[in-house]
Amino acid sequence: MNAKIDIINKKRIQLTLIFIVIILVVFGAKTLTEFSFADGIMSIPGTLMWMGANLIPNAEAMENFPKVLEKLWETIVLSVISTTTAGIAALFFALFGSKTTKVNQPLAIFSRFLASVFRNIPVVAWALVLVISFGHNVVTGYLALFFTTFGFLVRAFMETIDEASVDSVEALNATGATYFQMVFRGVIPDTLPQMMSWVFFMIDTNIRNATLVGLLTGTGIGYIFDLYYKRLDYPTIGLITVAIIVVVIAIELISNKVRRLIL
Known part of the structure; x- marks a missing residue:
């Protein structure tokens, strides 16, 4: 006591x-x-009044709406492609790094180390480093999102495998199943729904990250946001902001709906 x-x-x-x-x-x-x-608190009313007076899209801003949609679509596609390709690569490294499915200890340590490095470097830092090597283009934005997503998903997939598939792996090993049989008949079926949930989560996250990355790499919606911001075209800035918010909310609702269906 x-x-x-x-x-x-x-x-x-x-x-x-x-x-x-x-x-x-x-x-x-x-x-x-x-x-x-x-x-800071006293400045809030004045800030809200300024936003209401300057960030409301007008007729001239709506003329730029097709350009905004084009860059917004580019951002969405970039986010989806970087997330799905990173998810495929992360699956293999997660299998190597998981305590349940590891091939050997050195490879497991390497996989965990690699995931830790890629996960702990912010996407902004990746973008700044990659801009030096690849310049201001879509490839730079793709790689920045890919590396960050890869590190996160490797870690998430490893934890999912360790938590969800121990019993099925032990049962298959007891019957003399090979490594690939254990993976494709025991691990993947048990963990795929949760892995897909993580992938949808990262697509949602990367929509936001891609906007910031675009400011640094000159791509997507971030580029056009920076362009009109430097022109002090606040109504168009407001239009871009509203478009980003609508897309983020829509993607989140869709991903939540899909996650509920697969889990």
Whole structure:
């Protein structure tokens, strides 16, 4: 009984210390940046009024709507292609890195290391590095999204395989099944719905990321957003913003519907 009380007290002390550290970090950052919470809150009404006066699409902005749709479609296609190809590549590395389906320990360690590297480098960093090598084009945007998605999906697929397919793998191994029989008859059928759910999640995420990547690589909706922003064409900026929001919401609704059907 006393041991449980000591554990509870230790957890309370740890949580209190963490809370104090967070408070100190917040106020330390506030002091260093000279940020004022009161000024930030007071500026909200003025910001909303400015947005209402400048970001409402007008007739001239609607004339640019075909261009916006063209670049928006390019962004959607880029996101879907980068996610699906990264998903296919991630499946193989996830099989090699999973504790359940690994071929050998060195390959499993390499797969996990590779996934960790690609996952922890932000998509913006990938875009900046790749722009130097490949220039401002679609290939740069594709690779930036591919690398980030690949790292995330390898990790997600490995965890899915480890959690969902242990019993079926053990049963197949007990019957003398080969590695490929174990993978295609035991692992894939059990984990495919959850893997597809992760793929749809990343398509939804990459629609957002592709907009930011486009600002850096000169592709997709990000490029046209940057173009009209530099012209100070705020009504068209508002039109682009609304178009992005509508597409993101639509993609999310579709992906949620598909995930519910396959799970």
